[in-house]
Amino acid sequence: MAHQIFNDVAIFDLNxxxxxxxxxxxxxxxxxxxxxxHAVFGWKCIRDRIATREQLNKRGVLSNSIPNECAxxxxxxxxxxxxxxxxxxxxxxxxxxxxxxxxxxxxAVSLVEHMMLFYASVERRVPAKKxxxxxxxxxxxxxxxxxxxxxxxxxxxxxxxxxxxxxxxWHWQIIGESKGSN
Numbered sequence: 001m002a003h004q005i006f007n008d009v010a011i012f013d014l015n016x017x018x019x020x021x022x023x024x025x026x027x028x029x030x031x032x033x034x035x036x037x038h039a040v041f042g043w044k045c046i047r048d049r050i051a052t053r054e055q056l057n058k059r060g061v062l063s064n065s066i067p068n069e070c071a072x073x074x075x076x077x078x079x080x081x082x083x084x085x086x087x088x089x090x091x092x093x094x095x096x097x098x099x100x101x102x103x104x105x106x107x108a109v110s111l112v113e114h115m116m117l118f119y120a121s122v123e124r125r126v127p128a129k130k131x132x133x134x135x136x137x138x139x140x141x142x143x144x145x146x147x148x149x150x151x152x153x154x155x156x157x158x159x160x161x162x163x164x165x166x167x168x169x170w171h172w173q174i175i176g177e178s179k180g181s182n
Contacts, residue, residue, distance in 0.1 A: 086107065102125070106121070142161060
């Protein structure tokens, strides 16, 4: 499935774009910056293959007695789009990230559209090789907090998730600079 990035002539496969962050000799390659688990997670999200409550219900893993509510906002069905973009908690995280990066905040109708809009909005500020890293850091941090809420009874705190994203982004940047990858 090919998609065109806004303000860009290049057409590419989003699946390839995510995988190319971990493959040498590619435009998006980031050695030692992006752990494979983040790329795998991003790919699974784009393909709607993460274990949200909606997916677990479809697969018959959850019993009917467990509600399909989002663990972060206790509302809405927990689909990948809701959990990572539309949920009020996720939306608040994205708003902070966008304010921090000085880019526009977008509410998208699909995760692919959200990724494309985010990628295009950081186009002039971030080198091509690093555009995807921040997006992956955000969705990973939201997912990790969702799991902490479910499995460790932690609270969903936007400021904590935002700080985790900032630290991850800073860490990846420092590693990238030390390895000479810009």
